[in-house]
Amino acid sequence: MKYFMKKLITLIMTLFLVSVAAFLAFQIIPGDVVTSILGTEATPEREEQLREELGLNKPPVERYLNWVTDVLQGDLGESYRFSRNMNEMMPVAELIGDKLPVTLWLAAVSLALIIVIAIPLGVLWARSSSHFLDAVLGVVTQASMAVPSFFLGILVTYLFGILLKFFAPGSYVSYQEDFAGFLKYLLFPALSIAIPKIAMTARFLRNSMLTEMQADYVRTAYSKGCTRQRVMYGHVLRNAMMPVVTFLGMIIAEIVAGSIVIEQVFGLPGIGRLLISSISTRDFPVVEILILYITFVVIFVYFLVDILYRVIDPRISEK
């Protein structure tokens, strides 16, 4: 429990530091945004007025506090680029709102694919004494890690979309209209994210199991008269899974990153695509919130993995 509290404090500290970093990066370093909104032709009065409106003439600490309070209350600021109507800019919250589920579902489907395929594959790989399977999986793993994610996405599109016609590239179905169709369309982007991670996870689990198989306690188990089966599942697997949990935490962080690119490839209207287009147009309020959001998700996942790890490994839950 004490550990949990300690971790929680660290978590909050980290979030605070990240928010400060984001604030510095997007609101202090880039300088005055007024010119970028109004252009160079605006009158000094108009510029001054806007600065007043945006609160840019206040000291940085106060600006930071205001900003954090706003964000905590759900006011995420307004986009420089998108407008809701003639005189109002689009609030960032609204902009992100309907894009978020797309990204979350994409990540969830990817993670599910990874766990469902990689863990049995890793165990099978570790158990098999066949050199053929070993060689094939080795090559596939090596190759799949060398393919950049966007190219893999293109290959998946070409193979499953154009050659095999399992899905129609570019014909995205909104989750609000047809959820099943949406998931079906997501399957292929998710697969593009998952393939290299499946290879990595399976290989990691296999290596972890092979290492554990060399451990002294395995010999002890055999000396008791355990079958290979029993040694594998009764003793080795649990120990071998420990590092895999941490590894999966890292994988989740990478899925989040991978979705940024994959959304672009498959034309999914998620937050990744929004992030990239906002960067290209230097729409700082949007970029800032999205980066913060993704960072928070990653930190939180690490936090959960940390806690989970302590629950399953008796060696650490001491003291």
Next chain:
Amino acid sequence: MIRIEDLSVAFEDTEAVKHVSLELIDGEVLGVVGESGSGKSVTALTLMGLVADSAQITSGRVLFDDVVLREAGKPCDKALYRKYQGARMSMVFQEPMTSLNPTQRVGKQVEEMLRLHTDLRGEEMKRKVLEAFRSVGLREVEKVYSCYPHQLSGGMRQRVMIAMAVILHPRLIVADEPTTALDVTIQNQIIGLLREINQKQNNAMLFITHDLNLARRLCNRIAVMKDGEVVELGETEDIFQNPGEAYTKRLIEAVPSRMKRRRNIAAVRGMGEPAGSGLAGKLPTGRESEAEAGAGQERCAELERCTGQERCAELERCTGQERCAELERCTGQDGRNPILQVRNLSVYYRDGNNSLFSRREKQCVVSGADFELYSGESLGLVGESGCGKTSLSKAILGINKEVEGEITHTTLRPQMIFQDPYSSLNPSKTIGWLLMEPLRARAALDKAYAMTREDMEAAAYDMLHKVGMEDKYFHRKPSQLSGGQRQRVSIGQALITRPGMIVADEPVSALDVTIQAQIMELMQKLQQEMHLSYLFISHDINVVYQMCDRIMVMKEGRIIECGETEAIFHNPREKYTKLLLGNS
């Protein structure tokens, strides 16, 4: 009855075990003794059916009550073996920490034995396990039952392992170095326990060890193995009294013992004495040499050799017996000339890692150490692991700065010889480079010591010869040397700047017995040649006995006893010292 007949085991091309035949009857303890690589563990693993699949049985067979368990040319019948493993034959391993599954409660692990071989289930099973725990001397058995291995001490873990091995009353117990990883006092308890179990359950026991002394205390018969072969087999006492093989003799001699020490010291000092003279036995402690001073001219000549050339002039001025007395004072052998003085020293250790969030706690690991090291003597520091002996040595060398008290030494830079010969030499450098580096470092610190490259090389070659190695090793890298050779280089590296004082931290513990003897001999030879003082740290009281003039015994950070070697061995004052000695 268990029989191994003409067994040979090969890994790829190398034969690890060659034509070994052993026989075990109920109630008997057979010791298999040999150095690492002698094939003793492979024999045991083959007997247990645990040897790796890559091992091939090239001849012979393994019989258990006339049932053939393993035969040459046939693969291991694992299903058959499983009926025997655990139920009729079981094994106790060396490392109790890693031999237990770290993520399963130890109770469950012992229960697995019952689950596999009996019909007992649930509460019955647990009762039986608790009973077994009690029988191996564990207390608070309920608590132990639900512990994970890391929550138990080394001794307790080994008791759990033994409980697991004996719970089904197997006919055969194979114990592979079961006490090597444990401290001396625990070692004694475990040996006692094994003997007790053997008497109670009347099982046959195969006891594998590298330690002849240990085998002597437990075994009825002993088989000595070397390079995969059994070179000698017989009743324990017969082997000790009349070793038939030269190798066995060497092994027995290599075990550091009192006899050995006398002979060594006599060999080094006794050039002037008639061989086998009764005096040799009295010599070991410095004090007795006083009486011997009267022995006359020869003695002086010897001393002269020890003290080196500077003294020649002085020597010439003196004559006769007074000269000897004076010399003795100069050399410090008896003149009590401390090269190192430690006064009321306490050493602290900062707990935990350096972090912003956690405060580091200061722990006292050595308290109130008070002693001196005299020029030319060997001072032994004995204690079990964690008693603070390494911390003390680090403090003396200035590695550990968290100290209170006073350390004064007259040498410029005392050097150290480490335990592990594999990590004490920089793997990316050649031996020559390594031997010259201390000279370069000294020159960089003090211009007075500047040397030309040729001089350094000459000095390095000279040192290479001194530690008994040939020229050709000069350009080799450490990875191309054996453990013993590396330790020689290590010694050479420490001595090349002639530091006068050497701290040797378990310098022979990582080596095989025969190599151990060679290294100790080398250290004694160099001590005489270069007039060195050793602070000799070891957990092995026998090694210390052989090497040292005086001994300090350390326990829980305190020096509890200090005195002349002979005195400590014959009249230990402290109970703890007696306990340590109990092993030898």
Next chain:
Amino acid sequence: MKKSGTGKWNKYLTAGLLMTGLALLLGIVGIFWTPYSTTAMSAAEKFDAPSLLHIFGTDNFGRDIFSRVMEGMGTTVVISTLVVLFSGSAGILLGALTGYFGGVLDEIVMRVTDAVNGFPSILLTLVIISILSSGRQNVILSLGIVFVPSYVRIVRSEFIRLRDADYIRRARLMGVGRMRILFVHILPNIFSVFWVSVMIGFNNAILAESGMSYLGIGVQPPDASLGKMLSDAQGYLRTAPWYALAPGLSIVWVVLGFALFSEGIRRRNERVS
């Protein structure tokens, strides 16, 4: 490679060397010369399938894809080399100092590297790029900064491991100077591990650079790039699949080469130890 060395050459090293060697050669040549002009358009040769004349075919403007791949590879080679040079040397320096001495500097550097290492590198790159805006120098700068922590971590952990090795303790007892211990006694022992991470570093740089160009926030025209080619080609997947395959497979080729190379070094290290 030393002849009498303890390590052995292995087939991973051969394969890796051949693959990366060929790609690097094409890339370097591509900076100065290409078989066809990469800007000359020809409506007549639009979407030619691969042939002897145009071994990778032609694109939607009738440009020779092979020439464009060479040019793009050139950009990739230059950028990734500079990135690895920058982050690698910064990593050695910071890792050596923090690992050996510890203390406050170590504390600060470790907090930062841990934080950065935990995150997908693309995020931080995006932050830096969005502040600096895209373009060649900014790509190099942002990737250079982003990859420093990974080297720091490896170098630092090696220095920490060796800091307390018996032979280093010994060097201190001899009175060897600090800098000599750092760079003469310790550094040569970490190269075997360091080279592996350099190879992996090349891969990360190449993948990141092409990924950024694909997303349109990497190098900008007129700088050629493989990622940009892929994103252009994606629209013509049905009519001219070779247009996408050529730059894509080129990236795979060079990345696989470096991966094999690093695997080769790793195995060689293993055999030595």
